[in-house]
Amino acid sequence: MSQSNEGLRHHCGVVGIYASEEQNIPEQLFYGLFSLQHRGQESAGIAYRNKDELVAYKSLGMVSQVLGRYLSENRASTIGIGHVRYSTHGGNKLENAQPILVSCNKGDIALAHNGNISNTQTIKDRLEAEGSIFQSTSDSELMLHLIARSRKATFPEALKEILPELEGAYSMVMIFNNTLVALRDPYGFRPLYIGTREGMTVVASETCALDILQVRDYRSVKPGELILVDENGMRSEIVMRSPRTAQCVFELIYFARPDSYVFDESVHLMRKRMGAALASIERTACDIVVPIPDSGNSAALGYAEASGVPLEQGLTRNHYAGRSFIMPTNAQRELVVRMKLHPVRSVIEGKRIVLIDDSLVRGTTSRTLVKLIKEAGAKEVHLRLTSPELKWPCYFGIDIPTRSELISNTMSPDQIAEFIGADSVVFLPIDKLAECVGKPESYCFACFSGRYPIQVPSGEKET
Numbered sequence: 211m212s213q214s215n216e217g218l219r220h221h222c223g224v225v226g227i228y229a230s231e232e233q234n235i236p237e238q239l240f241y242g243l244f245s246l247q248h249r250g251q252e253s254a255g256i257a258y259r260n261k262d263e264l265v266a267y268k269s270l271g272m273v274s275q276v277l278g279r280y281l282s283e284n285r286a287s288t289i290g291i292g293h294v295r296y297s298t299h300g301g302n303k304l305e306n307a308q309p310i311l312v313s314c315n316k317g318d319i320a321l322a323h324n325g326n327i328s329n330t331q332t333i334k335d336r337l338e339a340e341g342s343i344f345q346s347t348s349d350s351e352l353m354l355h356l357i358a359r360s361r362k363a364t365f366p367e368a369l370k371e372i373l374p375e376l377e378g379a380y381s382m383v384m385i386f387n388n389t390l391v392a393l394r395d396p397y398g399f400r401p402l403y404i405g406t407r408e409g410m411t412v413v414a415s416e417t418c419a420l421d422i423l424q425v426r427d428y429r430s431v432k433p434g435e436l437i438l439v440d441e442n443g444m445r446s447e448i449v450m451r452s453p454r455t456a457q458c459v460f461e462l463i464y465f466a467r468p469d470s471y472v473f474d475e476s477v478h479l480m481r482k483r484m485g486a487a488l489a490s491i492e493r494t495a496c497d498i499v500v501p502i503p504d505s506g507n508s509a510a511l512g513y514a515e516a517s518g519v520p521l522e523q524g525l526t527r528n529h530y531a532g533r534s535f536i537m538p539t540n541a542q543r544e545l546v547v548r549m550k551l552h553p554v555r556s557v558i559e560g561k562r563i564v565l566i567d568d569s570l571v572r573g574t575t576s577r578t579l580v581k582l583i584k585e586a587g588a589k590e591v592h593l594r595l596t597s598p599e600l601k602w603p604c605y606f607g608i609d610i611p612t613r614s615e616l617i618s619n620t621m622s623p624d625q626i627a628e629f630i631g632a633d634s635v636v637f638l639p640i641d642k643l644a645e646c647v648g649k650p651e652s653y654c655f656a657c658f659s660g661r662y663p664i665q666v667p668s669g670e671k672e673t
């Protein structure tokens with residue numbers, strides 16, 4: 211992921227495993243979640259069956275900090291799920307960490323989910339008026355309340371009954387007694403993959419988590435598909451249908467790892483295509499193409515190949531710099547950017563640079579970065595973005611700042627160039643992005659266009 215892009219955060223990544231024979235499931239979950247760390251860095255957790263009971267462990271922190279102890283112990287099990295999270299509206303609180311574990315009238319249930327139920331408040335207000343008490347602000351707890359209150363006798367029936375009430379984005383994994391459950395909302399906003407290897411079934415947000423577990427035989431869970439895996443094998447059913455799909459195009463632009471497949475697309479190749487598309491819309495006289503690592507890497511390669519301008523690693527990323535933190539002064543903010551990204555003077559000095567990044571949120575970090583690059587001797591810096599102008603919030607699982615904070619709502623590309631000290635700024639237009647992804651009708655572009663694929667409840671909507 212681009213380290214310049216501090217404004218966007220994913221909510222979560224999930225993993226689920228079912229094994230026909232006992233093995234160290236917590237250890238396997240660790241590896242899967244470690245691969246999904248980029249999808250959430252504030253809390254990590256697992257739930258698994260330990261003999262006769264479901265147990266969970268979760269805490270604030272990175273996967274290696276929270277779950278590292280599971281690498282040194284053998285906890286034989288057949289089923290488990292895991293979750294990494296970035297907290298948003300609920301704040302960075304432990305009670306919002308997942309998986310959530312309950313024992314209710316339907317059985318023992320553990321749930322971990324990626325996405326955002328956009329009508330949460332409406333449902334919650336109703337349930338609270340009817341006497342429900344919530345311990346967290348998470349959508350997952352809301353779902354468990356609905357399941358427990360369902361009059362249907364069994365868990366699968368209860369689940370199917372409550373799903374039409376939920377609006378928004380959810381790709382989730384659950385344990386119900388000894389069954390692994392995988393589910394994707396009918397619009398397919400968030401990716402979810404399932405695969406098998408030697409009696410083990412793995413479900414994960416991205417294929418990089420399946421790769422690390424050496425699961426090569428996988429497929430995308432279909433929008434609206436419910437999958438149950440237990441000792442009787444795998445059963446699949448399309449339980450919800452929608453008039454269209456609305457896969458999040460930002461997964462391809464920025465969120466997913468380049469070695470992953472999401473929505474049946476190679477993220478690396480898709481980003482190369484976006485870079486090539488940028489090169490095709492304008493030709494800037496320049497000497498080198500420089501990516502902002504990491505999410506700019508693939509696109510910069512595509513731009514360089516299409517334009518014939520050499521690619522150079524003009525910025526070094528410090529992989530040991532942790533999450534960004536808010537610093538009160540400009541000097542401190544600049545230091546944070548320097549800690550993460552640093553220009554390679556020998557590459558940059560005297561050059562006209564096309565700088566490739568994925569998106570522009572507030573513009574403040576880019577401003578610092580352009581300053582550092584110019585101080586390192588660059589003659590010109592032309593910023594090129596593989597996303598269109600970001601103008602609208604997301605209600606489907608991505609934390610985007612308010613409209614007034616998004617720089618593209620207050621400035622034109624030329625004004626942005628002046629503000630950040632660049633010589634020019636060009637965004638990939640929506641129609642070009644649509645050409646890159648192929649079937650634009652199956653994607654969501656709402657944060658660029660303001661045209662939401664489903665109605666956002668008026669109480670939730672920012673205008």
Ligand code: SF4
Nearest residue numbers: 458459604654656657
């Ligand atoms: S609004 Fe943007 S970030 Fe949200 S699902 Fe749609 S494309 Fe993705």
